[in-house]
Amino acid sequence: MEFVNAKTIIQTVKGNHSWFGASYNMNIYRGCNQGCIYCDSRSSCYQVNNFDTIKVKKNAPFIIENELSRKQKTGIISMGSMSDPYNECETELLYTRKALGSVLKYNFGVFIITKNILVLRDIEILKEINKKNVVNVAITITTANDTLQSRIERNVSSTSSRFNALRELSEAGLFTGILLMPLLPFINDTEENIVSIIEMAHKANVKYIYPSFGVTLRDNQRDYFFEKIGPSLMEKYISEFKDSYMCTSTNHKELKSIFISKCKEYGILYNMKDIIEESKKYINEEQLSLF
Numbered sequence: 001m002e003f004v005n006a007k008t009i010i011q012t013v014k015g016n017h018s019w020f021g022a023s024y025n026m027n028i029y030r031g032c033n034q035g036c037i038y039c040d041s042r043s044s045c046y047q048v049n050n051f052d053t054i055k056v057k058k059n060a061p062f063i064i065e066n067e068l069s070r071k072q073k074t075g076i077i078s079m080g081s082m083s084d085p086y087n088e089c090e091t092e093l094l095y096t097r098k099a100l101g102s103v104l105k106y107n108f109g110v111f112i113i114t115k116n117i118l119v120l121r122d123i124e125i126l127k128e129i130n131k132k133n134v135v136n137v138a139i140t141i142t143t144a145n146d147t148l149q150s151r152i153e154r155n156v157s158s159t160s161s162r163f164n165a166l167r168e169l170s171e172a173g174l175f176t177g178i179l180l181m182p183l184l185p186f187i188n189d190t191e192e193n194i195v196s197i198i199e200m201a202h203k204a205n206v207k208y209i210y211p212s213f214g215v216t217l218r219d220n221q222r223d224y225f226f227e228k229i230g231p232s233l234m235e236k237y238i239s240e241f242k243d244s245y246m247c248t249s250t251n252h253k254e255l256k257s258i259f260i261s262k263c264k265e266y267g268i269l270y271n272m273k274d275i276i277e278e279s280k281k282y283i284n285e286e287q288l289s290l291f
């Protein structure tokens with residue numbers, strides 16, 4: 001871990017808020033040591049040198065408090081788009097927890113993406129935020145199989161423990177979902193995997209699953225991914241996708257149809273508009289004029 005200077009941390013989302021209704025982005029950490037073989041944040045375009053070393057934005061709690069206090073308008077803050085807010089540094093630093101304290105103080109909502117069950121530590125503060133604004137906790141799950149998961153996402157909580165965390169978050173009255181992404185062609189893009197995840201999600205009382213039936217590959221990220229999957233799978237990728245940015249599962253139409261029908265069977269949401277609308281209904285008490 002190393003500390004880096006940051007002038008600002010909270011960025012306004014431009015456009016029509018289609019990503020889970022978020023109006024702002026907050027990334028306290030840059031780089032990540034969790035070793036997901038498909039990680040997009042590793043791509044050269046983001047210019048994160050030495051990606052596997054976590055960079056902590058110096059004075060992040062102070063900057064966040066200051067920036068939120070000056071915002072004219074509240075909204076939902078997305079956390080975790082570039083690095084996991086519950087990485088191992090967070091255990092000691094508590095920067096994400098402190099940021100949530102500021103989110104609560106200034107009446108903002110949060111959309112959290114993580115692969116770590118450390119998020120459970122902050123349930124009580126999330127419940128407090130949820131009395132005033134949206135709390136939407138998404139845990140990424142790419143495979144129902146713990147063994148495969150430990151090979152493609154090496155330093156994160158196991159799939160089964162992530163499902164337990166989702167159950168606990170749901171039982172706490174929070175709006176929870178799964179990011180089922182990426183589905184890696186020839187690796188986890190199977191009917192069996194998708195159906196198992198949906199069934200486990202149903203048992204954990206998860207409200208939505210948002211999928212991507214493929215993986216994006218860019219400079220640097222692609223090299224890392226190919227190194228990890230080995231020569232024979234690499235050859236399959238090159239033969240099927242050449243150097244395409246979007247590598248969509250060859251059977252994506254069939255998989256999508258199975259996914260939709262299974263989600264409907266269990267009443268699990270999968271459409272972004274529906275997810276955003278439903279998340280607002282989970283505010284537990286007084287609502288802001290924002291909605």
Ligand code: SF4
Pocket residue numbers: 031032033034035036038039040041042082083084115
């Ligand atoms: S947890 Fe997220 S940021 Fe970290 S390596 Fe995995 S995909 Fe990348």
